[in-house]
Amino acid sequence: MEIVKRHMNNIHPKRKVLLNPGPSTTTDSVKLSQIVSDICPREKEFESIMRDIRHDLLKIVNANPSKYSTILFSGSGTLSIDVLISSLANENSCILVVNNGSYSQRAVEVCKYYGIRCIEIKSKDNCLPVLSDIENVVLSNDKISLIYTTHHETGTGILNPIREIGAIAHKYGKTFAVDTTSSFAMIPIDIERDNIDFLMSSSQKGITSMAGITFIIGNIDFIIKSGSFPKRSYYSNLYRQYDYFEKNGQMNFTPPVQIIYSMKQALIELFDETLEIKYARHRKAFELLYKRLSEMGFKFYVDCGMNAGLLLSILYPKNNNWSFERVHDYCYARGFTIYPGKVIEQPTFRLSVYGAIDYNDIERFCRVFRKALVTLGIDIPVQY
Numbered sequence: 001m002e003i004v005k006r007h008m009n010n011i012h013p014k015r016k017v018l019l020n021p022g023p024s025t026t027t028d029s030v031k032l033s034q035i036v037s038d039i040c041p042r043e044k045e046f047e048s049i050m051r052d053i054r055h056d057l058l059k060i061v062n063a064n065p066s067k068y069s070t071i072l073f074s075g076s077g078t079l080s081i082d083v084l085i086s087s088l089a090n091e092n093s094c095i096l097v098v099n100n101g102s103y104s105q106r107a108v109e110v111c112k113y114y115g116i117r118c119i120e121i122k123s124k125d126n127c128l129p130v131l132s133d134i135e136n137v138v139l140s141n142d143k144i145s146l147i148y149t150t151h152h153e154t155g156t157g158i159l160n161p162i163r164e165i166g167a168i169a170h171k172y173g174k175t176f177a178v179d180t181t182s183s184f185a186m187i188p189i190d191i192e193r194d195n196i197d198f199l200m201s202s203s204q205k206g207i208t209s210m211a212g213i214t215f216i217i218g219n220i221d222f223i224i225k226s227g228s229f230p231k232r233s234y235y236s237n238l239y240r241q242y243d244y245f246e247k248n249g250q251m252n253f254t255p256p257v258q259i260i261y262s263m264k265q266a267l268i269e270l271f272d273e274t275l276e277i278k279y280a281r282h283r284k285a286f287e288l289l290y291k292r293l294s295e296m297g298f299k300f301y302v303d304c305g306m307n308a309g310l311l312l313s314i315l316y317p318k319n320n321n322w323s324f325e326r327v328h329d330y331c332y333a334r335g336f337t338i339y340p341g342k343v344i345e346q347p348t349f350r351l352s353v354y355g356a357i358d359y360n361d362i363e364r365f366c367r368v369f370r371k372a373l374v375t376l377g378i379d380i381p382v383q384y
């Protein structure tokens with residue numbers, strides 16, 4: 001009985017503002033859209049929802065459905081990195097990873113796990129890759145079949161020049177794959193103009209629904225070609241899942257049914273708002289966040305000009321009273337979630353503007369955050 005009562009109360013859950021880069025704050029309508037009659041996912045009714053979602057996701061990056069296909073998997077975003085790399089490498093393939101952050105590093109690790117040859121072009125996490133270095137490496141290694149990078153490195157907030165990297169890939173006949181997990185439906189992407197063959201994201205980031213679905217949008221010709229590549233996973237092979245979708249309109253194995261409903265609702269809300277207005281809303285929230293933190297004296301790991309405008313990686317100030325955990329707990333108790341950093345060389349924390357939030361939430365947050373500092377005895381402006 002207690003559990004039932006608790007569930008009934010949760011039908012009107014208290015709104016929380018998540019300033020971590022996904023899972024993001026969702027609307028009540030997205031939350032409630034998960035409460036549906038039980039349905040077998042093999043029913044036609046469910047199949048049509050799946051078809052609409054796959055099509056809607058193509059629209060977000062202006063992908064032509066006769067050239068690109070959306071392949072959904074149950075899992076978090078990292079599964080798409082895993083699927084993409086393990087499915088798109090032939091026996092003698094070599095993957096070039098343009099690596100300036102922890103998410104591209106993850107792709108390097110996936111290559112290692114599968115014993116797939118990988119060349120890394122590594123730059124510091126707060127520096128952009130040098131395009132001529134990429135071109136030189138491509139020219140001197142004819143085994144490279146695929147170039148891989150991350151669009152928005154969510155560990156730092158840096159935005160990589162994917163169109164230019166993609167142009168190099170295509171100039172030399174290589175496939176170009178990008179992790180757009182944290183930029184999809186946030187920053188405008190045009191899959192063909194940006195020279196992308198494969199990209200990925202998941203349900204809980206820019207789409208703003210619940211965590212549980214990840215997806216790859218890829219060039220159909222290349223997916224079909226990969227059908228003859230080594231199969232390194234039974235459950236999570238790209239061609240296998242694509243083929244099943246083509247033949248049956250469904251995922252090969254049981255999907256997270258309720259998450260699919262929440263994705264559908266989130267996509268309806270996204271197209272209602274329009275991508276342009278959504279982008280402007282996030283930008284406005286970000287600019288206010290940047291302004292308020294700068295006023296409080298905070299410094300950032302990535303230079304403003306290289307930042308994607310969605311996330312700040314903030315350096316810990318020099319003050320004996322500073323404690324990320326205590327600031328976190330103060331804010332968390334007041335409905336705001338702040339997030340630890342991901343930079344190895346310096347202690348940082350992160351704030352981002354994903355989800356169903358706007359500049360008013362950021363204004364309220366900044367007041368709470370300032371109070372947290374005052375309560376902890378940290379002088380403002382903070383010192384370095």
Ligand SMILES: *Cc1c(COP(=O)(O)O)cnc(C)c1O
Nearest residue numbers: 076077078079103154179181182
């Ligand atoms: C969030 C994210 C992922 C996936 O992380 P999960 O925790 O597995 O969902 C992958 N790449 C980038 C750039 C991300 O921001």
